[in-house]
Amino acid sequence: MESIVRIPSVTGVDVELKIAGPGGRSYAFVIDWHIRFLAAVAWFLGGTLAYAGGLRMLPGDQIGAGYAFIVIVPSMIIYFLYHPVLEVLLRGQTPGKRMAGVRLVALADGGAPGIGALLVRNVFRIVDCLPSLYAIGLITTMVTKNAVRIGDIAAGTVLVYDEPPSSQLLDRLSGSAVARLGLEQAQLVRELLDRWQQLGPDARRKLATDLLARASVAAPGDDSALRAKLEELVA
């Protein structure tokens, strides 16, 4: 069962946010980890190539301030400050979180967390990543009500699913179809038509027959006629 956080609103209609569990959280983290690791390595190798004229380890006495500030320090900044900087700039998101369809919000109002809260949750990575591989953080997300790690508890944040609203289905739903079938049925027919090619012949026949029966329409035997009948129903 999916967990939901309800944020009260002045309208009296709560904002409902679906909590991202350890799975969604880990997925986003793995994407982010690869991005920051590859970006840091790319900077390091590119910088070394440009600075040393080749990919070779510089001996200690040749590592001057120039090499350190142009190559080493930026690589470390990319790796270690990736999360706090991007979460602040992207208001609770990172590229990995975007790809995983999740976002950080403040538990108090459902809005983007403030800079302080985002920095706090990142400082507590020190505890969450102990003893290694984010063990404490992962276990905490499994046992807490809102699936949060210690950094989130400290900052009052929560990770939620955040698919941007897509009006695609809305664009293809007509008033007459809603009048004929009701809102829910009309959308079910529309969704079935959208997924027609992805479903096996038996599965789509079964679903189509069921939906036509609910609309008191006899189901034709032929596959293409069945589809045409559904198209006609939601025209």
Place this chain on the structure above:
Amino acid sequence: MSGGNIAGAKWFEQRVAEWRSAGARLRGLEHGKSAPAANVLEAVRAYPEIARDLALARREAPNAALTKYLEGVYRELHRSLFRPPAAFWRGVLRLFTHDAAAAARELRWQIGVVVSLFAVCIGAGAWLVSEYPELASLFASEKMIDGVQRGELWTDNLLNVFPSSLLSVQIFTNNIVVSLFALSLGVLYGLGTFYIIAMNGLSIGGIFAFTAQHGIAGRLFQFTAAHGFVELSVICIAGAVGMSLGEALARPGELTRAAAFQRSVARGFRLMVVCLTFLVGAGVLEGFVSPNGRFTLGARLAIGLGYFAFFLLVLSGALGRFTRARAARA
């Protein structure tokens, strides 16, 4: 066709254009620092209407894609409309002139306890190494011990190894990490914090006693005079913040543990942001002044104590009172 379906269709046809345009407008509101006033007013008007539509959709078709769409539009409208105004620099100024001092006042007992613990551990470390010199190996590496026995400090040739700028970055990064560890390990009911403070105290006391045995403690003090006052104070304050986190978890009072912890983190973090800024300055002094033989002890003490006085000025709230008084006069 049922009457419910017809009413639903009428509602759908009347409102669908509004839902589409609300979704399109969101893109403009969500990105960037500001949005045109007309868009914002439009969003304010649409917000309760979308709320009403969503309530209907949740009742009539809870699992429908339209309901999910309206949930998304409503969620994003809520997020955009209730976004606090951006006032970053005003917040930073307030932090330095008011918030950090208020937090320091609230944490005065914890700061006192941690400073006392730190002082006791420095004394204990010094006593241990004075009584049992072989224990110096607990606090210093073999290379450091060999150097001190030859009358050399490990800090003597620092600038031959690293340039000042790089040294500064290394030092303040390391100090910030130690402070953040001392703070965040407070989550272990304060025990992690006490451990870090005690180890740092023992180590400093032990090393000073060891160098004193070889007659070079004065040189070590000279090295630390410019940066040490602020650096050690910040580590103690980080420990006090860590202790307050442990206290909030152990004795949350009337609040829930999570709420007490959050409150304690928010208060401590305001103080730590200011302290870590000073730690960067201490790192710069440690990279540029401390290893530079041209600075006499007097100059180092003047710099170190002056910087420490400025630090105290900020944390006592005197800077804030001064800026407010000046603003009132103006």
